[in-house]
Every structure is written in structure tokens, then in C-alpha cells.
Amino acid sequence: MLNPESLTQFSATLRGRVVQAGDADYDESRKVYNAMIDRTPRLIVKCRDVADVIRSVNFARDHSLLLAVRGGAHNGGGLGTCDDGLVIDLSGLKGIRVDQQARTVRVDGGCTWGEVDHATHAFGMATPCGIISTTGVGGLTLGGGLGHLSRKCGLTVDNLLEADVVLADGSMVTANAESHPDLYWALRGGGGNFGVVTSFVFRLHPVSMVVAGPTFWDLDKSAEVLQWYRDFIAKAPEDLNGFFAFTSVPPAPPFPEALHGRPVCGVVWCYTGPAEKADEVFKPVAEFNSPLLHGVQPMPFPALNSAFDGLYPPGHQWYWRADFVNALSDAAIAEHARFGAQMPTGQSTMHLYPIDGAVHRVKSSDTAFAYRNANFAQVIVGVSPDPQDAPKITAWTKNYWEALHPHSAGGAYVNMMMDEGEDRIRASYRDNYPRLAEIKKRYDPENLFRVNQNIRPSKEAVALATH
CATH class of the missing domain: 3.40.462.20 (Vanillyl-alcohol Oxidase; Chain A, domain 3)
Structure with missing residues (x-):
């Protein structure tokens, strides 16, 4: 049971706001793209910035709340929401900046691909994405990113150069080829298992x-x-x-x-x-x-x-x-x-x-x-x-x-995928699963980020990764 006083204190630390049952916009705020999914979160935090994300992760961890992370809310299995837990809603994080000389774009975690296309097309460039523009950048990227440009430019993750990630302990790191390279490897297809990605940097291609x-x-x-x-x-x-x-x-x-x-x-x-x-x-x-x-x-x-x-x-x-x-x-x-x-x-x-x-x-x-x-x-x-x-x-x-x-x-x-069980997840990562489980153990040992196609930080999985 949440202490009302602690919830009040938490709300006061945010630039965004907390939505809960009884609020006028609760039912609208809990909706996701797939109407077959009908979850009732205890709290929905509409984050306005990275500080809100950090405070939300800390609050969920400290109060043993089930934690879900939602960007574009397109996940077919409804893995951007949960019952009775806390949903981090990233839709208020909307910054996009194109670097024309470097041919890169920095995208905040609440953006959709339509918003990215709008920004990059003005410069005659694009990065690989999916086929529906209302899809969230975060969910599609972290799972791989198949779409219209795959044969020419690769997957979305093949064009991901860097990510800012809020970890389970509330700290934030930047993952790229030089900094936290193990996390950078895992983010490129490993889903939302390792933290909340608050911004991405993608390579751009001359596609107009x-x-x-x-x-x-x-x-x-x-x-x-x-x-x-x-x-x-x-x-x-x-x-x-x-x-x-x-x-x-x-x-x-x-x-x-x-x-x-x-x-x-x-x-x-x-x-x-x-x-x-x-x-x-x-x-x-x-x-x-x-x-x-x-x-x-x-x-x-x-x-x-x-x-x-x-x-x-x-x-x-x-x-x-x-x-x-x-x-x-x-x-x-x-x-x-x-x-x-x-x-x-x-x-x-x-x-x-x-x-x-x-x-x-x-x-x-x-x-x-x-x-x-x-x-x-x-x-x-x-x-x-x-x-x-x-x-x-x-x-x-x-x-x-x-x-x-x-x-x-x-x-x-x-x-x-829908919520299809651990065997299907293991089959989908094949020989990469043991390494993913080892990285999961390092960055999220208590499996705070488990409302996803979950990679378990089990001792067995870690043991497999070391042999």
C-alpha cells in the first residue's frame, strides 16, 4: 500500500504529473494502441524531462512497484503498461535535433517516427524505421527496427550510434562504442530490459x-x-x-x-x-x-x-x-x-x-x-x-x-510478439541470450525492468554466459 504522504512528496518533485484512478484523464491516459489490452496502472507518470524519469525509476524501485515504460504505446502485447504498478509515460519528451554536418539526429525517447521523419526530411535525410509513423522511436529501435530501408541501410539498431539510459539504480549513463559498450551491444535488439532510454542518436542517410x-x-x-x-x-x-x-x-x-x-x-x-x-x-x-x-x-x-x-x-x-x-x-x-x-x-x-x-x-x-x-x-x-x-x-x-x-x-x-513465454524469448535471441542475461545481471540485477520480452538475470543464465 502506497503511503499517501510519500506519493504527495513524489508528485511535488516532478515537472510532469502523476495520473491515477479517479483523475478525469485516467482512462484516456491508460489507453494503448492495441485496444485488446486493458490495464489499470496504479500510477501513470507523465514525464517532462530526464529528471522526472530518474525520480520515477527510484520511486518504483523504493516502493516495490511493478514498472512499465511507454513511448509510442504501440507494443502489440501491451508491454508498455501494467496492472497495479507505475507506468513511465515518455510521450512528453519530444526533442529532436539534426546535425547536418555529422549526418546524425538526436531523438528524445517520447518521439514517434513521424516526428523524426518530419525533422530529418527537411535536410533531405532519413534513418531506417518501421512502416507506421505513429510508432514510438524507443520500442521499435530497441527490438531491432525492420522497415522500408532495411535492405539498403540496415536495421534501425545498425544506425544507432548512442543512447542515454536511466538505469535501475537511478543513475544515467551514455552507451556507445566507447562508453558502456556492453550495454550499447544489448540495447541494439535486447528490448527494454536494461533501462529507460531517454534519447537516441542515429546515423542519417541521403533519402528524401x-x-x-x-x-x-x-x-x-x-x-x-x-x-x-x-x-x-x-x-x-x-x-x-x-x-x-x-x-x-x-x-x-x-x-x-x-x-x-x-x-x-x-x-x-x-x-x-x-x-x-x-x-x-x-x-x-x-x-x-x-x-x-x-x-x-x-x-x-x-x-x-x-x-x-x-x-x-x-x-x-x-x-x-x-x-x-x-x-x-x-x-x-x-x-x-x-x-x-x-x-x-x-x-x-x-x-x-x-x-x-x-x-x-x-x-x-x-x-x-x-x-x-x-x-x-x-x-x-x-x-x-x-x-x-x-x-x-x-x-x-x-x-x-x-x-x-x-x-x-x-x-x-x-x-x-505477444506475451508468449520465456522459451520463445530464448529462441528469439538464440546464442546471444546468455550474454544478454549477463548484461542484464550487471545493469538490472533485481529485474526492475521486466514488463517486456524479459531477459532474466538468473544465475543459470549468467553461468551459461561464462562457459
Whole structure:
């Protein structure tokens, strides 16, 4: 039981404010992106600066409160909130500074990728991120960071140069290649296990205008399209990224009215090479198997990165399952075609993100992100605005995943996992898990930061790391 006096004293030390049950904005403040998650924290601290974060970490530790950290609130499994504990809400930390000469950007921990894109695009640059601009920078980065620029520029963590981190003891350190290099290694894929990252420094790339958009084919052609895509993307120039998707055509412009709501298979492209070569690069795409729509066009990179925002606003029901895939076999493709034809709602989908090019040039042991030799990251999501659809989108996702998991590499991209247990976490970090557990023991021995895909600082895990 919290002492009211200690809570009053704590609140008085903050620039931000504490929200708790009974406050007018409590219900709004506890919402997260996935409406299937309904947690009731004891306290939500809306931090305004790093000092607020430090004081919140100390208060949670000293009062034995379960502690969750929330940036963009997009985590599929709801791991940015908790019941009966303290939530550190970083959404008030919004600073962004571009260093044009160094080609870097410093980003505070409460920023979204849309805000980063806005700042960097003015300088004709970008850094690898995801595919929805409302996603928080912190969560996506710490899990790895797959997206439109992966083949050309690597993962987000491959472009992370430095991070300021508030540790479990309330101290703050800067982690980079020279300072706390073990922590720097762990942050690049190890999730929120090691502290609260209050700012990131990323490398920028000269990406401004891209040629991008979807190519859609009839759903009946999905097996043929997947077989073609599997071979095409492996040989495509690294300037071209494209992820395969089962989807339904959004019922809005710029899509032709005749296609609105139609279930299709397709690839969402992003080409960063010379614009004058785009027609040549896309020629085999436009000519393959009579697409229903070949909708690529020049656009600013932020326009591509925000293209899905309207389709997937906050407040919908989501159920996720994911896997890494080494080889997309014909048998796996047959299962994809079977379940792709059964999408339960217009927003339910399956994506296959390519993992090759620049991502493969980093060794699995160089960062905590372990699946450098995988060729795809697969994610299956059931989505609906209607809570009554939760059972059917969950069942479709689970059944689809269970059919495909035997064809997988074993682990999954942690940013696209639900709360699936320790075995899945270990499988997702593979040989890097013992080293992560050792670093966890060093920086968070009491496992204060455990509302995440948790790496346990167990004696057993530490013993494994020393042999």
C-alpha cells in the first residue's frame, strides 16, 4: 500500500504529473494502441524531462512497484503498461535535433517516427524505421527496427550510434562504442530490459524522395506471386525494398473504386535509387502475372512511412504472431495461400519483410538482434475496430501461425510478439541470450525492468554466459 504522504512528496518533485484512478484523464491516459489490452496502472507518470524519469525509476524501485515504460504505446502485447504498478509515460519528451554536418539526429525517447521523419526530411535525410509513423522511436529501435530501408541501410539498431539510459539504480549513463559498450551491444535488439532510454542518436542517410507504393494481384494468384517474390527480392538491387502482404484494398482514394474492399495479395515497394532508373527496376514487377494495380509513384519518404496510419489508427483490436523464416518453401507458400484466402476482417493481414542486403552484412554476434541469417520476418495480425471480432481474429492468427511455424527458423522479431513465454524469448535471441542475461545481471540485477520480452538475470543464465 502506497503511503499517501510519500506519493504527495513524489508528485511535488516532478515537472510532469502523476495520473491515477479517479483523475478525469485516467482512462484516456491508460489507453494503448492495441485496444485488446486493458490495464489499470496504479500510477501513470507523465514525464517532462530526464529528471522526472530518474525520480520515477527510484520511486518504483523504493516502493516495490511493478514498472512499465511507454513511448509510442504501440507494443502489440501491451508491454508498455501494467496492472497495479507505475507506468513511465515518455510521450512528453519530444526533442529532436539534426546535425547536418555529422549526418546524425538526436531523438528524445517520447518521439514517434513521424516526428523524426518530419525533422530529418527537411535536410533531405532519413534513418531506417518501421512502416507506421505513429510508432514510438524507443520500442521499435530497441527490438531491432525492420522497415522500408532495411535492405539498403540496415536495421534501425545498425544506425544507432548512442543512447542515454536511466538505469535501475537511478543513475544515467551514455552507451556507445566507447562508453558502456556492453550495454550499447544489448540495447541494439535486447528490448527494454536494461533501462529507460531517454534519447537516441542515429546515423542519417541521403533519402528524401522515393518511388514507392503497392502492386496488387488477385488473391487467387497468391501462391504464384509468393514464389515469384521469393526469387525476385533475393536478386533485386538493394535500393529496392518490398514486403509481401495479404490485405484488403482500402476503400478510399487513391485506390480505384472498383477495387475498394477487395482482398488481394501484393507487395509494398520502396525504391531509393536514381529516379531515372525506376521504370527499368519496376518493369519485371509491372509485367508479372497481370497485376490488378501497379501503384508506384514518386513521393517524399515521410509520405510512404505514414501511408498506413489511417488504415491502422489507435484503438483497434490486435492479435499478433510472428516468426523469422530462413527459406520460403513451396509447402509454406501453400499454407500462406490457404490462410490468406480466409482473412477474417478487412484490416487483418500477413506481412513478409525481407531480411538481406545491409542486414546480412552485420554478424549475428555484433548486436543483440540475432537472426542476421534469416531471409524474412513474418508477422500475422488479426485486426478489427469491433471488440466482438476479438475471438475470430485471434483464432485466425493462431491457426495461421501454427500452420507456418514448422516452416520457420524458430524465433521471432520481438517487436511483433505477444506475451508468449520465456522459451520463445530464448529462441528469439538464440546464442546471444546468455550474454544478454549477463548484461542484464550487471545493469538490472533485481529485474526492475521486466514488463517486456524479459531477459532474466538468473544465475543459470549468467553461468551459461561464462562457459
